[in-house]
Amino acid sequence: MKEKDLISSQSDQTVQDIIKPYIRYWYLFLLGLIITMAGAFVYLRYATPIYSVKAKVIIKDESNSSGFLEFSAIPEIGNYMSRYGNSKIDDEIAIFTSKRLITNVVKKLDLNTVYRAVGNVKTSELYGTLPFTVQFLEPESENKGGAFPVLNIEIQDQATYKISGDNLANSGIYNFGDRVHFDFADLIVLPNMEDEALFSKYTGETITVVHNDEESVALYYQGELKLLNEIPNSHVIEFSFESATPQKAMDFLDQLIVEYNEDAVDDRNQITRQTLNFIDDRLQIISKELDSVELDKEQFKSKNRLTNIQTEAAIILESASEFDKRQLNIATQLELTNSMIDYIENEDENELLPTNIGLEGDDVVGAVNDYNQLLLQRNRLLKSSTTKNPVIINLNNQIQQIRTSILQSLKNTRNGFQISLRDLNYGESSLNSKIEQVPAKERIYRDIERQQSIKEQLFLFLLQQREESLISLAAIASKAKVVDDAYSSRQPVAPKKLFIYFIAFVLGLLLTFLGIYFKGLFNNKISNREDLERLLRNISIQGEIPKLSKGTPDFITHNDRSIMAESFRILRTNLQYFMRNKGVGSDAHKTIFVTSSITNEGKTFVAYNLATTLALTGKRVILVGADIRNPQLHRYLANGDRSLKGLTEFIADPTVNIDDLVAKSDNHNDLDIILSGAIPPNPAELLLSNRTELFFSELKSRYDHVIVDTAPSMVVTDTLLISSIADVTLYVVRADYTEKKLVGFVNEANKDNKLHNIAVVLNGVSENNFGYGNKYGYVYGQEKKSFFKRLFK
Structure with a gap:
């Protein structure tokens, strides 16, 4: 083989030939790694660690107690409820993440005021036990969007503090507890003298105080909060929140669950309160009617000198007792039915219907319960939605259908009671013909006494229902059962050390490689x-x-x-x-x-x-x-x-x-x-x-x-x-x-x-x-x- 051919054959590029231009600059790669790894170390040294805080609750299935299963009697409502059941957890998640509920948590925990200790390199947030607290006394209506300036407060001694800030007109030294006026708000700084060690620790140190409006803080927490229904077809919801202050995040999640339960209890109490209002109104009316009947009885007996029923009417009255019982029961149901019809026709369509007032008929009772549940559900969704929402429109249609169905059922029931009462009256007339010899006065007295018994029984029945409603109001349990209280991860989830060092390692090699590559790419000189x-x-x-x-x-x-x-x-x-x-x-x-x-x-x-x-x-x-x-x-x-x-x-x-x-x-x-x-x-x-x-x-x-x-x-x-x-x-x-x-x-x-x-x-x-x-x-x-x-x- 000729020399030139030999050289040509040796010039074919191998892997070593490709990496050779870079290996010769190994010291640059080493220098690049040292710089990037040192940068990663400094970043991790001063970066604020982020922790993951989680909580878990289970939403109780109240379908049996709320009457959802009873909608099977109405096919249209049953079909709707089957579709609704699939999205129930999504609706609860929407309530958990609603700005209204989160704003309540921000107010309860005062999360819109943030305290930070200023260090030589970085600033760390203080939460929990503070050396002092700042109370903002003026309303925030004019400071929407975080218009409050950053306040720098330095404890001078146990009695005074120094306050300063950018463009702060009244910077200076003030006494703790004094009301200080600023353009944006009046404030009072109160020292924490219960923890003297903490107060002494921060004496002479600068602490920044940032006060934001509640709405912007609620929107921030709403964006950071993550909820997941991780188990399919279950009612378990897992909360997740990442924060540099884990205790603050744990308090936020715990309080959010408390606010949700209080909100749900308040919704369910509306039915019971409405029922109590209805019973109290009826008790006042029945009480007056009962007083009137007893007064008529007293006057009739006094006028006619009657002490007891005539003996000759004993056998006939015993025969008529069955008629009296049946008349009494039907009259009571007819009175309750008329009252219910009158309530439905005269009250607002957005009002809840009273339940457990003694009406017979499972269909009507179940429909009333279902109507109340749908109405409550619609009201809860309206808090975080609008009337144009397809779900709200669908709920309104179903509520109207149920209300119409209930009213029609009550009217049908009333007609049946009226027919039964008329038949009983006919029977009573036949019986009365047998006691024609009984003095007319005695018959009048028996009518008065019968009216008295009806009113007494209805009065006692309403009292019983009122006590049961009061017991129900006091015994309502929370809707969300806590499976796991809020807890924080032991190790930070960010920044991830191994990942940061890996990125720094890759970046050190990559930057050096790119530097050498582009140097060779733009090099117009012969190198070798x-x-x-x-x-x-x-x-x-x-x-x-x-x-x-x-x-x-x-x-x-x-x-x-x-x-x-x-x-x-x-x-x-x-x-x-x-x-x-x-x-x-x-x-x-x-x-x-x-x-x-x-x-x-x-x-x-x-x-x-x-x-x-x-x-x-x-x-x-x-x-x-x-x-x-x-x-x-x-x-x-x-x-x-x-x-x-x-x-x-x-x-x-x-x-x-x-x-x-x-x-x-x-x-x-x-x-x-x-x-x-x-x-x-x-x-x-x-x-x-x-x-x-x-x-x-x-x-x-x-x-x-x-x-x-x-x-x-x-x-x-x-x-x-x-x-x-x-x-x-x-x-x-x-x-x-x-x-x-x-x-x-x-x-x-x-x-x-x-x-x-x-x-x-x-x-x-x-x-x-x-x-x-x-x-x-x-x-x-x-x-x-x-x-x-x-x-x-």
Whole structure:
């Protein structure tokens, strides 16, 4: 396999080749990790921990006691209730998260006033036991949206405090307990003298007090509160709230459950209170009627001197007792039915209907209970909704249907009672015909006594129902049973340390990677051999010269085993093979031009050390300074005298011969040097002289190798004018200096044959980029430096 093919096969990218540009900057990755991890540590050190507070309740299923099952008698209502049951928990969640209920909690716990202790780095909220409390006495109607300023209060001693704030007009020192007037409100600061240790702890410390309006605070808690019905088809609701003050969040959830139960109890008490009002009204009416009947009885007996029922009527009255009982029962039910019908027809449709007043008939009683439950449910939803809500509209329709159904049922029942009473009256008339001989006065007395019994029984019945309603009012249980009181997580849920450190770790690597990537992406300089190989077309790279560190000599010495010396030996060997492959001929009498694209690419440095390396093989070598515009070769002479005669004097003055120009190198006896000479006013025209070819022809006859330091080929035309003299043109490219676009000139010069037999050498390669990534070491046989030596080099 040819050398070029071998190099081409080795240039195929592997995983190591891809990550190699990043591994060489490992110290930057380490620095990036140190910075980001330190930032994460500082963030976690001063970040406010957030805790998760949870609670759990179960909503009691009151469908059996509330009469929901009894709606099966009315198909339309039964279908609606089956649909309603699926969304019942969602309705309860809506009530829990209503602004009305949360605002009550904010008021009860005074959550709209926040106290914070000002520290050197961060501010921490104080909750629970406070060194002092601030009472805001003026209404907040003019301060909606959090218009209250932040108050800075500093305890001076046990009697005074200092108050200040941005744009606070009355800043100053005041006594505890005094009423202080401000534009936004009047306030009183009360010290907590019960806990003297706490009061002393914060003496001299600044505590900020922030007072917000209740509505905005309620909206904040409403947004942060999360409720979940985690078990399908269950009545269990789990509360979740995240806060930096866990005790405050626990108090909020516990009080929210209390407010919910009180609200639910108040709703259910409305039915009982309405029933009590109805019974009290009826008791007043029955009491008056009973008094009137008893007074009539007393007057009748007194007027007619009656003490007891006549003996002759005993048997007939005993026969009529059954009629009396039935008449009494039917008359009582008819009276209750008429009262109920009158109540429904005259009272507002939004009022609850009385229950448990003694009406017979399960259908009517169940329908009344169901009507009350639907009415209560609608009123509860209206607290957090509007009348245009489809659920509210549907409920109104169902309520109207039930009310109409109840009224119709009561009227039907009344008709039945009237018919039964009429039949009994007919029977009584038949019985009365049998006691025609009983005095009329006795019959009147019996009617009076019967009316008295009806009123007494109805009065006693209403009293009994009233006592049962009072007992029911006192015995109503809470609707939400607490499964778990509010509790806080032991460990903060935010910030998550492992996650923050992981993000910092990834960010440290990513930022460094992106920095290196974009640096390489926008880098327009040639960095290594691979960059150069991708840009060159049909031009081989003969060698790489490492970048010299500060204080390192820029020339090769005798028995030099440095990296630079070895790289020039490789360059020398590669050039010998290159010239042989190009058919230049024998190794002797070769002219090598050393040029570059622009200045400062190191062509003089390469030319001198290449000449020295060739001289070390025993060859006779001369180094010629042909850069007559900006000569630099004189710096490799001991005296550094640039005034010595050189090439320009030989071309311009026919009397000058080569022996007058040759100077000996200080590094090697077989290396001669001819400087460029004085800088001429017409360098291009001077090089076109016939004496230029004569000069190089004579040098070839005397020396084995003629190394020529020429001018930059892209900047001036000097090198192109004499390029035909060269057997090989060694083109110098400097790593991290030569722009990639300049390599296009090399390809163009090679394509147009402007320069003869171009070969490229890469100069100034850093250690990380030297060779093929410096994978196989720098110098064979040289002791390899340890990691720490290379790190601190």
